[in-house]
Amino acid sequence: KGNQWGYGKEDGPSIWHKNFPVAEGDRQSPIDIIPKEAPRDPNLGPIVLNYDQCTSLNITNNGHSVVVEFDDTDDRSVIQGGPLGNPYRLKQFHFHWGGKGCHGSEHTVEGMSYASELHLVHWNAVKYKSFGQAAEAPDGLAVLGIFLDTGDDHRWLHMITDALYMVKFKASVTDFKGFNPKCLLPSSLHYWTYLGSLTTPPLHESVIWIVLKEPIIVSEKQLGKFRTLLFSGEEEDQRMRMENNFRPPQPLKGREVRSSN
Numbered sequence: 001k002g003n004q005w006g007y008g009k010e011d012g013p014s015i016w017h018k019n020f021p022v023a024e025g026d027r028q029s030p031i032d033i034i035p036k037e038a039p040r041d042p043n044l045g046p047i048v049l050n051y052d053q054c055t056s057l058n059i060t061n062n063g064h065s066v067v068v069e070f071d072d073t074d075d076r077s078v079i080q081g082g083p084l085g086n087p088y089r090l091k092q093f094h095f096h097w098g099g100k101g102c103h104g105s106e107h108t109v110e111g112m113s114y115a116s117e118l119h120l121v122h123w124n125a126v127k128y129k130s131f132g133q134a135a136e137a138p139d140g141l142a143v144l145g146i147f148l149d150t151g152d153d154h155r156w157l158h159m160i161t162d163a164l165y166m167v168k169f170k171a172s173v174t175d176f177k178g179f180n181p182k183c184l185l186p187s188s189l190h191y192w193t194y195l196g197s198l199t200t201p202p203l204h205e206s207v208i209w210i211v212l213k214e215p216i217i218v219s220e221k222q223l224g225k226f227r228t229l230l231f232s233g234e235e236e237d238q239r240m241r242m243e244n245n246f247r248p249p250q251p252l253k254g255r256e257v258r259s260s261n
């Protein structure tokens with residue numbers, strides 16, 4: 001079927017363009033960020049995260065990543081400010097990571113990749129009626145990207161890694177209430193921003209990217225738990241470890257990357 005895609009040799013990023021021709025478009029993500037080519041824009045204010053009333057619902061393995069979904073039926077958790085013209089509602093967050101000892105972030109900084117990357121996906125509920133409709137609009141989504149580097153244990157990430165055994169297989173889901181992703185933010189909210197796309201099919205060019213400059217630190221042990229997840233479903237006899245679920249950087253095609261102050 002057209003919507004079968006993955007990260008392997010046969011179904012990975014280099015052949016997504018066959019079913020999703022926008023893969024070769026002019027505002028694809030991720031990109032390699034070159035800080036000295038990303039000028040500070042004094043008009044870029046700080047990003048503001050209002051997550052205090054946020055309501056996480058569940059955690060799920062969708063066969064591509066592990067996703068924590070939120071109740072987005074009202075404006076209880078939004079991102080605003082920075083390059084955004086209005087508040088964007090938090091819908092879900094998920095991760096991308098590498099294999100043992102190799103890095104798996106999607107965005108890179110001067111060719112350097114981090115161990116992993118967290119994406120908090122938000123949609124423009126002011127202008128669009130649904131996430132699906134927003135996901136097809138040029139200003140429909142805002143994704144906050146946070147790099148994960150390795151070092152000491154992250155004091156709150158265990159709340160996620162301790163739940164991963166419940167969603168080992170594709171299409172598994174379990175309750176995951178009361179988690180506020182504010183605990184996964186670094187101390188600084190300085191960022192780079194540019195216009196891009198979803199980094200997985202359907203690769204819609206609908207994302208205002210906000211990538212934080214400061215990584216959070218997690219331990220190899222915590223990262224290793226993500227690699228106990230499987231791409232495959234419980235009924236499949238081939239067990240495919242979920243790792244290296246990242247798309248490599250795409251051509252900038254003349255886009256400008258701006259930096260917050």
Ligand SMILES: N/C(=N\S(N)(=O)=O)N1CCCC1
Nearest residue numbers: 119121143197198199200201
């Ligand atoms: N590719 C995606 N997010 S990402 N990796 O571009 O942040 N998504 C696909 C549907 C919902 C989010």
Ligand SMILES: [Zn+2]
Nearest residue numbers: 094096119199
């Ligand atoms: Zn992502």
